[in-house]
Amino acid sequence: MRPTAARLLNILVPVKRTVDYAVKIRVNPDQKGIDLNVKHSMNPFDEIAVEEAVRLRERFKDKVKSIKVVTIGPPKASDTLRTALAMGADSGIHVELEDSAPAPEPLGVAKALRAVIAREKEGVDLVIMGKQAIDGDAGQTGQMLAGLMDWAQATFASKVELDVDKKEARVTREIDGGLEELRCRLPMVVTTDLRLNEPRYASLPNIMKARKKPVEKVSPADLQVDLTPRLETLKVTEPPKRQGGAKVANVDELIAKLKEAGIKPVAP
């Protein structure tokens, strides 16, 4: 007997085009932003999210019915979608912004994602997304989306286990004190931490296949969302130059220096 449709999983993975992690960031002379004429690529946490979705498909095979990726960004952001498709996602949605449009903020993005989810005929059972984007470092979108949807959320995931039939997830989170395990009902939002997995490189055959996968283009107006920023950037500056450090010869010297600086050992 075929499993009923209700037991199949539809996964949505939002991905963002950001300045490449290896690029040296330079602040513009007007101190209102940074030089964006540099190499861009997919936000690394989002790559982890795509990878996790693809691994769920590899683990649960046909029970994962669809992996859809969505990006909200300028025309160039379609490259990011293609990369996600080459990694193994099935289809994409590009909420296209004009090149001149200001970068949307977390709440705007969360609202746009809510609208995207609402358009999905079969619904969305699981949203996997980066815990933050390495450009804005806000770390808010996942939580806001879960709030708007009134869904469960498990942030900073380092392990995701699913019971597709029960529609339940067991998520391990990295917190200051150690590891925390949550059990959540689907639908839910998972945000990814660095140690969840190591994303694959898009293989050449998959890159070739990706160009045949469907990508739908919509505008913020189609989704009836307003992405106008609510925050004003006053000033962007470079981090203060590092005051030259010093090298110590051995551990003893290091401990002596730490003591000197007033740092005390924590009782075991």
Add this chain to the structure above:
Amino acid sequence: MLQALRLVRRASTFRTANIASKNTRSPARSFARSCVAYSDAHPTSLDAFTDEEQMLRESVARFAQDVIAPKVREMDEAEMMDPEIIKALYEQGLMGIETSAEHGGAESSFTSAIIAIEELAKVDPSVSVMCDVHNTLVNTVLRTYGTKEQQDKWLPLLSESKLGSFCLSEPASGSDAFALQTRAVKDGNDWILNGSKMWITNSYEADVFLIFANVDPSKGYKGITCFIATKDMGIKIAKKEQKLGIRASSTCSLSLDDLRVPAENIIGGEGKGYKIAIEILNEGRIGIAAQMLGLAQGAFAKAVPYTFERKQFGQAVGSFQGLSFQQARAACEIEAARLLTYNAARRKEEGKSFAREAAMAKFVASEVAQKVSGAAIEWAGGVGFTRETGIEKYWRDSKIGAIYEGTSNIQLQTIAKFIQKQYS
């Protein structure tokens, strides 16, 4: 009188049976089997790439950085390719780049192969040449000259796990490749091969060997025939060379002692080996150009940032005009090599003649590679001279560009023939 002289000259050119190319490929054929990556009717810049090509470049670059880079030094010192790297290249689909999906390949374009070879060489020219020989020589011979049965049998193996090598050179025949002495004698339904091959890239790790042997020495180069054989048929690896550069890429001598190969393993027909070798090496040279281009960029990218960190006389050494102009010059030369290489690749894809362009690209790219990697050592000063930083390795690796798949002199000879054809 003049006419007669020309005829004589042409005839003598033809007799020089070395691997210098003649542009014998019919454009229509190569057009039909190559996948044209962009059909834009407008002329574009020479470094215009499709989205897929761009993505491939990024993907291979990251793969090379993350997976290959940590092993480069160790493999160079050990003079051994890490089997994990070979496996990873297969997993990434980089060992069947132009092979059809039906045969387990990526069904991508020739330019994609060139991009992959270039990106690999930025990190390790040894890994790059392994991928290059396997794709642009071994796979291409089968895709171009193999029968359907041969393609069905061999291409999936080559795309999925079996490494290939191309065995033309011998102890006594290098530039004069078609003076080769390996003999093949018919015995019932088999051929018996005897002889020795030398300088065979990939042969230490390979399972599949394309072997050129003469079936009828009385016919000279017209007796040369291409056989496909596997290691388990009895190919013996005689000696692994100890080399100056590309040390992780294996180069061995092979002994063929009564090697029995079924008649169905002849590729392209008896006596067609000469034509196959000439045509394939024309294409292969673009691959070597890409390897050398990647190498030059790899050396440049390793040394230049250091010149902005290293301070002497109170400023970054890279900010002295004397050094920065050298870097600017090197950047121009790399750019020129890039344009020659990609132009040759696109011409091949478009079904145009490319023998001249391929020879130029390989010649220039190998010169640029050696020059830039040599300068890179000097820019980094003493640090560049140590093995730890990996800059000197590029220079050692660059020397091979002027030797294999036709030495620089042989490239110049090919180019000179085109000049003579036009002006003499």
